[in-house]
Amino acid sequence: MTEFWQQCVNHLSQGVAPAHIKQWIMPLSPIGFNEDETEFQIAAPNPLKQNWAQMYYAPLIKSLIKETFNHDVEVVVLINKNVSANKDLTVSTATQNPVQVKEGLQTTPSAPKAQHMSQPAVETISKIGETQISVVIEEDEADIAPSQPIIAPPIHQAKDSSSDEQNEVAINQGVLDVPESKRDLYQATYLNPNLTFANLVVGHSNELAEATAKNVVRNLGRQGYNPLFLYGSTGLGKTHLMHAIGNELFKEGKVRYARYIHANDYYTEISAKMRDGKWVDYRLQDAQEYAKLDLLLIDDIQFFRNKERTQQEFFHLYEALVSRGKQIVICSDTYPRELKDIEERLISRFNSGMTIQIEPPELEMRVAILMKKAENHHYIELTDEAAFFIAKHIRSNVRELEGGLQKVIAFAQFRRMKEITVDICKEALKDLLRVANGLITVENIQKTVADFYKIKVADIYSKSRRANIVRVRHVAMYLAKELTRKSLPELGQAFGGRDHSTVHHAVERITELRATDRELNHELHVLEQTLKG
Numbered sequence: 001m002t003e004f005w006q007q008c009v010n011h012l013s014q015g016v017a018p019a020h021i022k023q024w025i026m027p028l029s030p031i032g033f034n035e036d037e038t039e040f041q042i043a044a045p046n047p048l049k050q051n052w053a054q055m056y057y058a059p060l061i062k063s064l065i066k067e068t069f070n071h072d073v074e075v076v077v078l079i080n081k082n083v084s085a086n087k088d089l090t091v092s093t094a095t096q097n098p099v100q101v102k103e104g105l106q107t108t109p110s111a112p113k114a115q116h117m118s119q120p121a122v123e124t125i126s127k128i129g130e131t132q133i134s135v136v137i138e139e140d141e142a143d144i145a146p147s148q149p150i151i152a153p154p155i156h157q158a159k160d161s162s163s164d165e166q167n168e169v170a171i172n173q174g175v176l177d178v179p180e181s182k183r184d185l186y187q188a189t190y191l192n193p194n195l196t197f198a199n200l201v202v203g204h205s206n207e208l209a210e211a212t213a214k215n216v217v218r219n220l221g222r223q224g225y226n227p228l229f230l231y232g233s234t235g236l237g238k239t240h241l242m243h244a245i246g247n248e249l250f251k252e253g254k255v256r257y258a259r260y261i262h263a264n265d266y267y268t269e270i271s272a273k274m275r276d277g278k279w280v281d282y283r284l285q286d287a288q289e290y291a292k293l294d295l296l297l298i299d300d301i302q303f304f305r306n307k308e309r310t311q312q313e314f315f316h317l318y319e320a321l322v323s324r325g326k327q328i329v330i331c332s333d334t335y336p337r338e339l340k341d342i343e344e345r346l347i348s349r350f351n352s353g354m355t356i357q358i359e360p361p362e363l364e365m366r367v368a369i370l371m372k373k374a375e376n377h378h379y380i381e382l383t384d385e386a387a388f389f390i391a392k393h394i395r396s397n398v399r400e401l402e403g404g405l406q407k408v409i410a411f412a413q414f415r416r417m418k419e420i421t422v423d424i425c426k427e428a429l430k431d432l433l434r435v436a437n438g439l440i441t442v443e444n445i446q447k448t449v450a451d452f453y454k455i456k457v458a459d460i461y462s463k464s465r466r467a468n469i470v471r472v473r474h475v476a477m478y479l480a481k482e483l484t485r486k487s488l489p490e491l492g493q494a495f496g497g498r499d500h501s502t503v504h505h506a507v508e509r510i511t512e513l514r515a516t517d518r519e520l521n522h523e524l525h526v527l528e529q530t531l532k533g
């Protein structure tokens with residue numbers, strides 16, 4: 001058992017930061033097989049570590065058991081608060097470096113090494129109950145210069161899938177490393193190599209979407225999966241998943257010509273050609289190029305709203321691709337039937353493949369995402385309590401969660417603190433907590449906005465259609481959506497009994513304007529700061 005557990009630890013530790021090993025892997029200990037040998041049980045000291053281990057480590061241990069003992073078992077992680085091993089663990093954090101499995105004990109191919117790796121520096125022996133665990137820590141220059149962006153090694157680095165080096169796309173430290181021969185092709189895809197399946201955290205809210213995305217990779221262009229239509233609110237990982245599909249397909253050599261494009265950029269391309277009198281050129285060249293694609297990934301399709309010419313053009317492209325069995329993946333903030341001002345023939349096509357929703361992540365998943373993102377920053381340690389604290393207070397979406405973590409890290413770095421505690425989070429996220437704790441009310445927003453633009457609060461509730469009043473009302477609605485947890489119907493009610501769609505429209509309008517109107521952006525910034533105190 002000791003030897004086998006050593007193998008498990010080695011396997012789980014590959015390419016993983018020491019802080020992470022110390023925090024997540026070392027606290028686990030083997031219990032053993034149950035009586036009828038259908039389960040291999042592991043003990044974890046608390047529910048968080050139990051969840052994490054069940055989600056990420058159990059499948060790997062299961063396959064290792066299959067490999068080693070040729071035995072199919074379920075791996076079950078149980079809580080045992082008395083895992084006394086925790087006290088005895090002595091994983092060195094003297095260097096904050098990737099851990100390589102000690103030679104001779106290794107049973108699986110080692111993870112690709114970071115480019116600057118030097119010789120092993122420290123060998124550490126840890127004790128779990130009766131089990132001796134050893135890991136060798138190596139020096140890595142990347143850690144010496146933490147200010148450089150470091151891409152997190154995924155918990156388990158993907159292994160190179162092909163022996164044909166010419167056609168191989170290796171994954172190195174979570175970044176797609178595209179061979180020279182394919183670099184131009186890859187660049188033309190506009191894919192982001194950092195958005196992969198390996199660094200996507202999977203939980204209840206996106207497990208179906210992730211599984212379906214992987215099915216698309218397996219069944220490329222197959223009816224029933226084409227198009228894949230992913231929808232959900234902002235910042236939940238739709239774009240990430242879309243890029244992951246593209247990267248995986250490119251890596252596996254299943255597509256040669258792929259393209260990721262935001263719907264608004266597609267529209268801009270088309271309208272620029274029309275404006276410049278180059279429509280014929282567009283149809284003869286650009287449109288032909290699009291039609292050659294093996295894979296089209298189009299983001300935020302709701303931006304096609306009311307853009308009739310773009311919709312027509314896209315319809316022709318869609319038909320050209322799907323009729324040749326080429327894959328299309330679409331993202332949207334809503335499901336196809338709910339899309340506004342989009343041609344019926346497009347909507348019915350969007351509906352004809354696989355439509356999957358991504359939902360906001362639940363607490364455990366938010367914690368897991370934070371832990372995963374914190375791995376990118378080898379020079380800090382995010383404590384379990386701090387991760388829980390952030391996850392409890394930032395619930396809306398992953399983008400905001402990332403923003404919160406960045407704030408906390410910047411705050412800790414500025415004060416030269418390595419360990420991120422709840423106190424640091426409270427201090428760093430003061431603004432955010434005011435919002436989260438409901439200290440900002442709709443009434444407060446209405447009053448502040450009315451004062452700022454020098455109109456009466458009553459005008460905001462009123463039915464007035466005067467342009468300046470409508471604009472101020474929209475700004476107040478936008479801020480109320482951003483800074484409170486009220487739903488759209490609740491906000492409609494708070495703004496003089498209006499329909500939720502009115503608030504939705506106001507939020508969309510101000511969001512769009514804010515991206516282009518610097519003055520409005522500045523005003524909103526001032527208002528946000530005033531309201532957050």
Ligand SMILES: Nc1ncnc2c1ncn2[C@@H]1O[C@H](COP(=O)(O)OP(=O)(O)OP(=O)(O)O)[C@@H](O)[C@H]1O
Pocket residue numbers: 195199200201202206232233234235236237238239240241300331333369398399402
């Ligand atoms: N499950 C996840 N695991 C890891 N990172 C995630 C996950 N979900 C989202 N993210 C990260 O959160 C950020 C926002 O995600 P993304 O841009 O994919 O959201 P989106 O749903 O496309 O939002 P929008 O509709 O606003 O475009 C990205 O940095 C992404 O990598």
